[in-house]
Amino acid sequence: MAMQTATRTDQLVIVDRIQRSTSVTEFVLERADGSRLPDWAPGAHIDVVLPSGKIRQYSLCGDRWTPHQYRIAVQREHDGTGGSVEIHEDVQLGDVVSFGGPRNNFRLAPAQHYRFIAGGIGITAVLPMIEQAEKLNLEWQLLYLGKTADRMAYRHLADHYPGRVTMHTSTDNGRASIRQWLGDLPEDTMVYACGPETMLEALPEECPDLPKHFLRTERFTNTLADATVSSEPYEIELYRSGKVINALGTTPVIDALSQAGVSVITSCSKGVCGTCEVDVVSGEIDHRDAILDDDERAANTCMFPCVSRALSKRLVLDL
Amino acid sequence: MTINSTARCPFSGMPAAIDEPAEQRIEAPVMDVDPFDEATLASPYAMHERLREADGDVVYIPAYDIYAVARYDAVRETLENWQHFSSAAGVGLANFNSEKPWRAPSLLLEADPPQHDAPRAALEKILGARKLRRYHDEWRQTAHELLGGLLNDGTTVSNDGAVELDAVTEISEVYPLSVFPDAVGLQQEGRANLLPYGNFAFNAFGPRNRLVTDDLETIGPVFEWIGNQCPREALNEDGFGDDIWRAADQRHITEEQAPLIVRSLLTAGVDTTVYGISAVLYHLASNPDQYARLRENPQLVRRVFEEALRLESPVQTFFRTTTTEVTIGGTTLPENQKVLMFLGAANRDPRRWENPDAFDLTRDPSGHLAFGSGVHQCVGQHVARLEASCVMEALIERVERIEFIAPPQRHINNTLIGWDSLPIRFVPA
Numbered sequence: 001m002a003m004q005t006a007t008r009t010d011q012l013v014i015v016d017r018i019q020r021s022t023s024v025t026e027f028v029l030e031r032a033d034g035s036r037l038p039d040w041a042p043g044a045h046i047d048v049v050l051p052s053g054k055i056r057q058y059s060l061c062g063d064r065w066t067p068h069q070y071r072i073a074v075q076r077e078h079d080g081t082g083g084s085v086e087i088h089e090d091v092q093l094g095d096v097v098s099f100g101g102p103r104n105n106f107r108l109a110p111a112q113h114y115r116f117i118a119g120g121i122g123i124t125a126v127l128p129m130i131e132q133a134e135k136l137n138l139e140w141q142l143l144y145l146g147k148t149a150d151r152m153a154y155r156h157l158a159d160h161y162p163g164r165v166t167m168h169t170s171t172d173n174g175r176a177s178i179r180q181w182l183g184d185l186p187e188d189t190m191v192y193a194c195g196p197e198t199m200l201e202a203l204p205e206e207c208p209d210l211p212k213h214f215l216r217t218e219r220f221t222n223t224l225a226d227a228t229v230s231s232e233p234y235e236i237e238l239y240r241s242g243k244v245i246n247a248l249g250t251t252p253v254i255d256a257l258s259q260a261g262v263s264v265i266t267s268c269s270k271g272v273c274g275t276c277e278v279d280v281v282s283g284e285i286d287h288r289d290a291i292l293d294d295d296e297r298a299a300n301t302c303m304f305p306c307v308s309r310a311l312s313k314r315l316v317l318d319l
Numbered sequence: 320m321t322i323n324s325t326a327r328c329p330f331s332g333m334p335a336a337i338d339e340p341a342e343q344r345i346e347a348p349v350m351d352v353d354p355f356d357e358a359t360l361a362s363p364y365a366m367h368e369r370l371r372e373a374d375g376d377v378v379y380i381p382a383y384d385i386y387a388v389a390r391y392d393a394v395r396e397t398l399e400n401w402q403h404f405s406s407a408a409g410v411g412l413a414n415f416n417s418e419k420p421w422r423a424p425s426l427l428l429e430a431d432p433p434q435h436d437a438p439r440a441a442l443e444k445i446l447g448a449r450k451l452r453r454y455h456d457e458w459r460q461t462a463h464e465l466l467g468g469l470l471n472d473g474t475t476v477s478n479d480g481a482v483e484l485d486a487v488t489e490i491s492e493v494y495p496l497s498v499f500p501d502a503v504g505l506q507q508e509g510r511a512n513l514l515p516y517g518n519f520a521f522n523a524f525g526p527r528n529r530l531v532t533d534d535l536e537t538i539g540p541v542f543e544w545i546g547n548q549c550p551r552e553a554l555n556e557d558g559f560g561d562d563i564w565r566a567a568d569q570r571h572i573t574e575e576q577a578p579l580i581v582r583s584l585l586t587a588g589v590d591t592t593v594y595g596i597s598a599v600l601y602h603l604a605s606n607p608d609q610y611a612r613l614r615e616n617p618q619l620v621r622r623v624f625e626e627a628l629r630l631e632s633p634v635q636t637f638f639r640t641t642t643t644e645v646t647i648g649g650t651t652l653p654e655n656q657k658v659l660m661f662l663g664a665a666n667r668d669p670r671r672w673e674n675p676d677a678f679d680l681t682r683d684p685s686g687h688l689a690f691g692s693g694v695h696q697c698v699g700q701h702v703a704r705l706e707a708s709c710v711m712e713a714l715i716e717r718v719e720r721i722e723f724i725a726p727p728q729r730h731i732n733n734t735l736i737g738w739d740s741l742p743i744r745f746v747p748a
Contacts, residue, residue: 036400265625296449
């Protein structure tokens with residue numbers, strides 16, 4: 001993968017690697033031609049295909065007013081599923097990874113006040129939310145939880161926004177009382193929390209008076225932990241005509257279809273607008289769009305060929 | 320505005336030289352055109368060519384003190400680059416930074432991120448292609464009933480059973496109004512207000528010319544009716560309108576935002592589809608060979624609609640406003656300048672399209688800009704596609720040939736291009 005040169009629109013070059021803490025590295029990604037990347041909003045993540053073919057989700061933590069650049073930050077987890085170690089060790093400056101999305105299951109809804117709770121690397125999803133609240137001149141507070149201060153990648157936030165950020169390290173201070181930190185919430189406050197499962201599970205009890213739609217959480221789950229993207233060629237079978245087309249594993253389905261003279265109308269070519277949706281009869285899909293949520297992806301019944309491809313050797317499309 | 324001597328006039332070859340110090344440096348070629356002149360609105364193609372072939376990706380139009388883009392790449396870039404080209408200052412000629420909007424600005428069309436995010440995400444979900452599947456059968460049946468009725472009850476004029484009709488008033492204006500208001504969940508009474516409201520709203524993006532002022536006296540009750548349809552209690556359960564209010568219940572948007580988002584459906588959801596369906600019918604009637612080809616290959620239905628949209632581009636223009644000094648194709652524009660984007664000109668740019676003026680079903684119309692592009696791309700595009708494909712499917716099953724019986728009449732609007740009348744004859748299959 002390191003030898004690969006970025007020529008496709010789904011390929012990103014690592015243009016910077018920043019050590020943010022003892023365990024967290026921030027990666028700055030751009031297309032080789034510096035062109036605009038698909039739009040996103042706070043709470044969004046991209047799917048990154050690592051050199052091994054593993055797919056991992058990372059929150060976008062940069063600035064969307066810099067539209068040709070994505071930033072992600074990864075915490076090295078030695079007891080994880082191998083993705084974080086791989087990106088730390090095998091993905092160097094100048095290397096190329098491919099991506100899908102961005103998708104957003106953690107959108108920042110409009111409110112007058114925000115309370116952000118970030119556990120560990122969960123801070124990445126919250127960073128653009130803080131920027132946005134600042135831009136809109138809204139009142140916000142952040143509770144930033146970590147094991148030890150040296151592991152907390154964005155501890156400078158406390159200096160940058162005096163009076164708004166509470167840091168809490170569990171190694172020295174035990175478990176934080178979220179309920180105490182939240183206190184009496186002003187009217188029209190939304191609470192956004194991103195962090196480990198144990199922290200999120202306890203949350204509803206910590207804010208019993210908050211209407212349920214005012215509490216939003218994002219879990220670090222990896223629904224695609226077992227899926228591996230292959231760059232091997234695959235076959236596309238057209239269900240209605242029985243025609244079979246050979247496709248390259250490294251290009252979206254639309255490329256093979258158009259080369260074979262099969263017409264599917266596209267519009268944005270970014271997996272955003274939904275124009276090219278095709279029903280899938282069978283086969284595993286390598287989803288790269290920004291439209292489907294995890295459940296819709298898992299259903300495996302439709303795809304957006306302008307960006308998506310196949311995980312299985314054969315994909316049968318209702319065409 | 321004073322024009323600096325660096326300005327070039329591409330027609331005289333002479334610089335528009337002025338001795339006094341320039342207030343503002345106009346780097347772009349200066350174009351003596353009036354995009355809102357009625358003759359130009361009816362047939363903008365010669366002007367489009369002049370704008371595209373001017374010596375630069377961006378031109379300056381002194382008649383309105385605006386910049387304009389007409390080439391495909393420049394229009395697409397301007398549409399997508401919301402960071403530098405704002406919608407919040409209005410997508411019409413008026414600059415909301417200094418002029419009062421005629422109505423509360425749209426939360427979708429006339430907003431930028433971050434304010435634009437939540438309303439857009441909510442409506443995108445409600446009008447998503449998969450959400451619309453539940454309407455397929457019903458809308459298909461409505462199209463068959465409409466065309467079946469016209470063929471059975473229309474004036475039969477010859478022994479081949481041909482029927483004469485006006486495709487605008489009897490199909491394009493009828494079909495969307497038979498499916499869309501029900502899907503939104505509107506009450507029956509007063510639906511006739513939808514077309515005049517849309518027509519006014521799209522005129523209002525232009526200058527205050529006759530097209531706007533002529534309607535000012537009669538539009539008051541239309542506004543009032545539209546406003547009255549937006550509260551929750553005015554909307555039937557189980558429609559797009561109620562879905563918007565449910566999004567407020569779930570706090571994806573606020574309760575204050577909900578009625579304005581309903582209003583967006585009513586503003587942008589009717590006229591546009593009327594014009595889209597007219598565009599298809601016009602081009603099919605004008606190209607009998609292509610219609611025959613479509614009948615033989617019904618799977619081309621989607622391509623037909625996209626190709627008709629490319630050529631016609633019912634929404635011809637929208638404005639943006641520069642948020643900072645910004646460069647398009649080597650030309651630098653100052654901050655807070657209005658930029659007019661000619662979607663219709665981009666969709667016929669020979670740099671992008673081979674034989675661009677031809678209605679050609681062998682062409683791949685993917686990437687046309689009739690729905691815009693980027694974060695503001697038409698959120699109702701899947702509704703428009705579904706309506707048009709239902710009409711076309713019924714048409715090709717029931718009608719063998721479409722022929723004009725009199726010249727079509729253009730409808731004039733500051734933003735939209737369409738037809739007042741398409742007098743045609745249907746020869747039944």
